[in-house]
Amino acid sequence: MRAGLDIGGTKIDAVAVDDDGIRTASLRLATGFGEAAVLASARDAVEGLRRLVGEGFETIGVGIPGLVDPATGRVRHAVNLGLDDTDFGRELETLVGAPVTVENDVNAAALGAYHLMGLEGPVAYLNLGTGLAAGIVLDGRLWRGSRGVSGEIGHIPADPAGYPCPCGQRGCLETVASGSAIARLWPATDEVRAGDHPAQALFREAAAGDTEAVRIRDDLATGVAAAIRILVLTVDVESVVIGGGLSHVGAPLLTEVQRVLRSWAASSTFLASLDLPDRIALLPEGLSVAAVGAAMLGRPESVLHS
């Protein structure tokens, strides 16, 4: 039995899975802030799962939003959790008495989406959260790259005349196709209903004909489409799963991105031959992909070493 934790800024999603990746138990806890509190929440989540399944865990995997060194379990710049630079994996190992693997949450989600969605062939999980980044699964295994920056496509520029990016470049995909882009370009918080993601409000206003909302939505869809084109032309993944906060927009997001991809195919037989509109899907709601993926990381065969 393996445990997986998806540690987010507000909650920990925790699952226990058997060797076939079948989920046998799950729970959710509020996350503390700062190293001691996050570690205590993570320990509580593992202990809670242990009581649910009635046995200990062979391995514990953790997905965390920050810069992670999977070799050491060190975590940096997890700003939403108040973790600046901490030996998170080793500290948690001491608390729970089992081997802990720590991974970037987008990479963990990619592995989880691959298994939970029953996908085949190479897959990219395109996370549209505060930023834009992808996790890549090749040959059924997580591909991290040489230095762990594989999938950081949000910082590929697509327009020399585009918006400046906090990364120091200009026209990065993340400047038009991410939660931070929407917050900056369309701070129309009056339109955001309780429980809505700002992207849902943006799409609603665009559908209602607000010309500025239409322009920002179209730029967003074009940026997502460009990310998909990069993933297919570089890695040639068979499918791209769109997840993250923006994916709560649901079908209208998929429709707009497919509209852009179809318009490109109409003027390029080369792009048309790639069938891009049929190679993308939304992550279904309610799947704990990052937690399940984190649990799978405990299996040695889940990672493709460079």
Place this chain on the structure above:
Amino acid sequence: MRAGLDIGGTKIDAVAVDDDGIRTASLRLATGFGEAAVLASARDAVEGLRRLVGEGFETIGVGIPGLVDPATGRVRHAVNLGLDDTDFGRELETLVGAPVTVENDVNAAALGAYHLMGLEGPVAYLNLGTGLAAGIVLDGRLWRGSRGVSGEIGHIPADPAGYPCPCGQRGCLETVASGSAIARLWPATDEVRAGDHPAQALFREAAAGDTEAVRIRDDLATGVAAAIRILVLTVDVESVVIGGGLSHVGAPLLTEVQRVLRSWAASSTFLASLDLPDRIALLPEGLSVAAVGAAMLGRPESVLHS
């Protein structure tokens, strides 16, 4: 013993390698034009190698510039060879009596560069020939992708206001950073000395202060740098080897590309952290990378299946 053939528009480069990838014999033959002539040249190359090494071959690998289906050995659109749509692999098998694997020449060269240059970690071979495309080697094995389009990064647009591309898109990297781009943008054939690649003449004129040559050279270097950024941020290859006709420019090409990468790093701590200028190298002159890579393709462990 395995044989590898690199079939180009004017010559076939043929090598015999042992199981450790050590070259034991090589020869070069002129290539015919059209299916019958190319097949006859390939057969002659294999027979010539057989006489040189004094034994038959377990496998024969072929690298060929065109659309290749490695599963069937079918070749399409190899315009320089006069092959439009032919069962090249099976035809050659019949002629030589040994299993034949056919692969795109850039993919074959990637595998050959990895072995001949003694590289470690994930590697991309960036071919600057008539077009711009990359071959990718992960975990020491060729990564073809789901549909064989992995590395087709020449058709990723980097500028919505860029030049139209024959592929139907606009601003593709190939429109500024390829042999076809130089032929179109700088048709100054008077300046091309006998035996020179037009890119060598372009770099010479730019060094001499021709402002138009400087502009085209700088756009070319920027396009190559953008290709490298895409390869690292998407796949996170540890190193990028630059080969193809344009690499005959030599050190001045590497210098200009590194200059662009350093200027980007100066304004982006994120890019600076990636050490891009130190992760690129030119393919050394005189290595038969596509022929050796084609020979290695006969080993089952040389390909990473999706």
